[in-house]
Amino acid sequence: MSDVKEISAVWIGGGTCGGCSVSVLNTVAPSIKNVLIDEIVPGRHVSLKFHINISAGAGDQVIKAIEETREKHEGHFLLIVEGVVPTADGGVYCRLGERNQQPIPFYRWVVELGKKAMAVIALGICSSFGGIPGARPNVTGVKSVMEIFKQEGITTPLINVPGCPPHPDWFVGTVAKLLLAGLPKDGDLDDLLRPKDFYGMLIHENCPRRAYFDEGKFAKKFGDPGCLYELGCKGPITYADCPIRQWNSGVNWCIRSGMGCQGCTQPEFPDFLGSFYEKLTDVQIPKIGEYWKKGEE
Amino acid sequence: MGTIVIDPVTRIEGHLKVEAIVDSGEVKTAKCSGMLFRGFEKLLEGRDPRDAQLITERICGVCNHCHTTASALSLDSAFGIADQIPDNARHMRNLTMGFHQIQDHILHFYHLAALDYVDVTKVAAYKGNDRILHSIKAFISRGELAPFVPRYEGDYRFSSALDQELVSHYIQALEMRRKGHEATAVLAGKLPHACAVTPGGMTEIPTIDKIATLLSRAKEIREFVEDIYVPDVIKVGETYGDYFEIGKGCGKFLSYGTFDLDGGQSDYTKRDRLFKQGTTSLDLKHQTLDLDQINEWIKYSWYENNTSGHHPFEGETEPMPHKENGYSWIKAPRYKGEAYEVGPLARVAVAYALGDPATKDMVYSLLSHFNAPPDILFSVLGRHAARALCALHIAKNLESWVLSLKCGEPVYIDYKIPEEGAGVGILDAARGALGHWIVIKDRKIDKYQCVVPTTWNASPMDDMGNHGPIEQALLGTKVKDETNPLEIVRIVRSFDPCIACAVHLLNHKGRELRRYNMA
16 A cells, blocks of 8 residues: 555536636646646645546546545545536536436536535636626526535535636645645635635735836826726736736736736626726725735734 | 437536437437536627627637637727737737647647547556656556546557557646647736737737747747657557548538738638638538528527527527427537538648648648548548647747737727627637627627537537537447447547537527628
8 A cells, every 4th residue: 555645536617618627737836747646745646536628537437436436535525616506497507417317417516525525625716706607697597606505504614716717826725735734724714715825915916017006107008008007907906916926837917918907816707897998996996005904903 | 229328528628418329339320418508698798898808718718719819800890900900919819829729739639639549557567767657657556546547448559668658748748738828828918818819909019038938939839749749649540540430520611710811801701811711521622611601500409499590690599498309508500501510620621622732731741651542531530630730830830920029019009999880700719610799789799699619510400400510420430339438439529529618608689780791
């Protein structure tokens, strides 16, 4: 027997574009090969029992693999949910696999697996807060994992890792913390269940264009220097560490490329932020130092 | 008579179910079902037209950059500036989509399709010095083989040595596709779901450091395609040669073309593109593309029946989840009333039929390995080979596109959103013909419609009873072992289905769209 402890994980996707999975493929260190094949932290290996894009098998054999993990590793497996959970019309708008020749609504999977997991990561804006499929008019009755858990009285620890998509570091870091430090402790998550490690500060607080904002120098059209506030940037109300972390191995990120932040880690995304191209209205713009003051109170 | 149900089909994007009725080991009929419905176009109605682009790219986390570019083209067209986009921005759009499509083809061959042919467990016997293979050997010896098992067992034919080499390439390809995303993000902001492509052009002016890094990145990815990807596809062809003989499909092909080589023509069907516009069939005769010949049928889709057969601009789609005879959330688009395959094979076939010299050279060079005529391409392995050729064709052009960028010169033209207007943006995404149609009223989106590659390929039957291209490719297939139906999944995956893209639509009320001038 090997000394490496196997942590079983099941990754299920509902109303999703698959972008969260693709984003996680972009993880640099550890690489995705390190995550799937090697020990993600010393002595621990994540054994991914199901992922729609990666699993070699198909059909009944992978459905069985999910069900076996649920039963054999009850209370010990990690569940990752990507995408919204459609609930209208008995959940017919998203189904995965069959039982007794009947398609299984995705909603059932979230409930059945959610109850028995050690912890659940709602990965991406959709499973965290509804995202774009949850935007008006929401004909398929989509809900976030948080809403489903509340409705069903499921108390399994839940961590929201929003973003459209989330940065791979946010996911890998969250998993690493679970394996190294255990379940989230008081104060680890904000009131929307986001890890403060990654979502603790506003984009605006660390923005490299912040000096332009303070000087009142605003870009009037794309390609101009200046703060992107008047071109629709949602950085002043969006919590994420993109300005420091940057994207795709640090080659770029939204504001550096001349486009405003789209607010994709916020529950307001996209309906309550206005057009991506319109200036935020009726919001109080925080100033440098507000964050620290808040901490001292 | 038996029924093989595969739900879910894995190693594709999204929720796909395939059902095949098999008699004496042969597929007699097949059904392809899309099992997810979100309703993207409905949620666009009433929004700022500019937002369409940042919302529609979120239809798909795999094909996002093709959506964002197609949407930008449709908005440029609706705003009347399609022929005024600065050349700098056109090159940047070509580059970002070029890097993106290559990494997408790499992802498909190695990470979605290869496990149908390559047996990872053979690495257990590895005895050499490669560190990657040693770490996989250690993984295998620990005994928990997920996600590589369970799998369909049986027909894995490579020698241990070749298997081990391909597994090593599987791992290298993970890194290369990540780098493809990085290269895209250099000009596009971030990936997936870029932000720097915008109606009117791009948001970031190129700088010399970006040109330098892109040149190096373009060379690296080209070398990977030339030295590893294309040769690996040939190895699969040499070992699984019978897969050049099955999965032929509907035998009709459609391409919108892609990568604009000139920006002065506002009608995208007439624009000079690297990949060419048109249709063709098994006879390889080229025909011009006519967007008015597209209709969508829904007799077997879970939507209300009353408007089956309409042009995408005139469709009206209401979900009807419990409809009798319905079996998919995917509609059935048809061209001139017939099923057409879209994707890399269609792009290669259309360009070949048109006599495009670069395409002909690539095809001849590939076929020389097999000493075979072009019609072997109409097959499972033909699709994989055509995909590799598409990656190669783009890779050979990237460096010259980078050198066309002009530091400090404009990338964006300002515009006014019209009170009323309409636009269409068409291009060939990695997976095939992608069209975005928009109608603007009172400066808001009145209607928005996307007809995407997998809607064509994974479509169910139409009202006339014609099966969709994947369904047709399955008909007549001999399945050796019904509990391990490798033939079926190999055929389905050769189309690289993307169900997130295929099912996204809902509810279009208008019927008078053709009165808009679509130029």
